[in-house]
Amino acid sequence: MPDAAAPKHTPAEVISTSVVVVSRGRGDELQRCLAGLSRLYYGAYELIVVTDPVGEAAVDAAGLRHEVKLIPYDTPNISAARNLGIAAAAGDVVAFIDDDAVPEPTWLTHLIAPFADDQVAATGGYVRGRNGISYQWRARSVDMQGRAHDLPINGDVPQMLTPPKDHAIKTEGTNMAVRRAWLLRLGGFDEAFRFYLDETDLNLRLMKAGGKTVVVPLAEVHHAYAPSPRRRQNRAVTDLFDVGASSAVFLRKHDPDGDHAIALGHLRQEQWDRLHRQVRRKLIRRGDMADVLASLEAGIAEGAQRDLGQMMQAEGSNDLLPLSSRANGQHQTLIAWRWSQRRIMAQARELAAQGVTVSLYLFSPDSRYHRLGYRLPGIWVQQGGVYGRSDRCQKIVQFTRRGCRAKKEMLRVQIVRQIS
Known part of the structure; x- marks a missing residue:
């Protein structure tokens, strides 16, 4: 017999939540993600899917066409897509997850609970990697040059951490939530970050504005790292343009007086080491490295000229479209x-x-x-x-x-x- 019914009504559930998923060209992955999201042990949430025609077909295949807020969007800019999701959101809190991730059934229960404290502006959970067991990311901070640093944290109790000077608590775009009022105050995501460092930019702006972030170890998602225009199924890197462009934008925005040559030198070395490891593992050929590194340089050059501060537009009033969870609590x-x-x-x-x-x-x-x-x-x-x-x-x-x-x-x- 199934285990006894799990409690599905917790104090966190009085906090209405909008979950935003952005997807482009990943129908199978999105359908799996939606299956997990439709089986959460949580009572007051809506799903907002910002996607292309491939994703729309996945929503239909998941049987959710009339139960989610579906926003057509087919441009490769994750920040702009997330801003569309925020504009459609009616929840007091907006949570984010990637289309190639699946949440544990208690994900929202844990991720949203800290918002019962009015001081909390954002939360971030732990992410398990491709094998579904080892952690990909846990608690980290980020500095003004966009570099992440591990933070020691013991146990599984949510913690409001104090980051080092000139650092912010880093949340991952595939497992984070932000109070909607804070997102509107900050203008959402900066659309100059089309991919990479988009949530990190938000983390720093939130910190500078005085927002507090809580790390929630038990808010877990499993991240599969699906193929994209930047990597193959085996995670082999094929293009670093967006990494270069967003890195240049980030330095201009958050470290305008810093030594960008040193920071970019670290980035180049980090990516060279990454590619060299993939050559050793025979994921890519040595001859491919030059082209991939050239894409990094092209991105850096373009990011040095890109306009900053492309924020979300004002949104109207929205009604929550509550999803009835498919999970029966057993x-x-x-x-x-x-x-x-x-x-x-x-x-x-x-x-x-x-x-x-x-x-x-x-x-x-x-x-x-x-x-x-x-x-x-x-x-x-x-x-x-x-x-x-x-x-x-x-x-x-x-x-x-x-x-x-x-x-x-x-x-x-x-x-x-x-x-x-």
């Missing part, structure tokens, strides 16, 4: 050997279709690494060897039995999925 854990996958997946799909949040563990009798992914219509699937490591900090071989291993993995996600 959770079911399924455990099976890999060779039983077809049978157990059929059972998982049947449960998910009823609104149950399903965590499925497929084990093999070996030491393969674990990976966790999200499958439609709403199934969290973790696969790997009984003796294999899940967290990449663990020893390569874990000596245990299947039942004990499953219990250990369940404990790791117990809070974020409200498993009783």
Whole structure:
């Protein structure tokens, strides 16, 4: 039987929230993201999708055409797209997630709770990477040259951190929320940042205006890093124009009197090292490096001339379009050997279709690494060897039995999925 119904009405739910998703050319990824967003344990939220025709088809495939605010937009400028989403938002808080990410079902519950304190202007959660287990980003600050620095944080309680001098608390565009009044006060996102450093610019402007940011460890999303015009499916870099352009814009805006030559030197070295690592891993050819680095230089040159302060336009009054979550508040854990996958997946799909949040563990009798992914219509699937490591900090071989291993993995996600 499914676990007891998870509590779906928390104090955070009195805070109405608009969730903005920007998507372009990623229909499959958007459909998966929407599946996760439509199964949140939260009662007062709306979905705003700013997308191209490919994304509109994904909204239809997800069965959400009449339950989301759909804004057609087919220009490669994520800041402008997010500003359109903010303009359509009716929630007291606006949350942001990327189309190649999927939230845990308690994502909004945790991310929005700190806004019960009127001092809080923004929140940011933790992001897990492509394997669904290791963290991609946790708590960080950012300096006036746009460089991020890890911040030590213990436990999973939300914390209002004090950043070092001339730093701001950094939130990730794929897992953040900002009080709508603050977004309107600041003019939303600066559309000069068409991609990269867009949310970082907002972080610094928020800090300079006195806004407080809370880091929320339990507000988790899984970020897949889908292919784009800048990278292939295997994350191989193909173009750095936007990285260069946004970096130049950022330095002009936030460090006008600084030594830009040194900062850009750091950027060039960082990207050269990144490409060289990909050459060693045979993701790109050495001969490709020159063209990719040339795109970085072209971006830097263009960013040095780009107009700054292209802010959102004034918006009108909007009504909240509340989404009725597909999640019924129940959770079911399924455990099976890999060779039983077809049978157990059929059972998982049947449960998910009823609104149950399903965590499925497929084990093999070996030491393969674990990976966790999200499958439609709403199934969290973790696969790997009984003796294999899940967290990449663990020893390569874990000596245990299947039942004990499953219990250990369940404990790791117990809070974020409200498993009783």
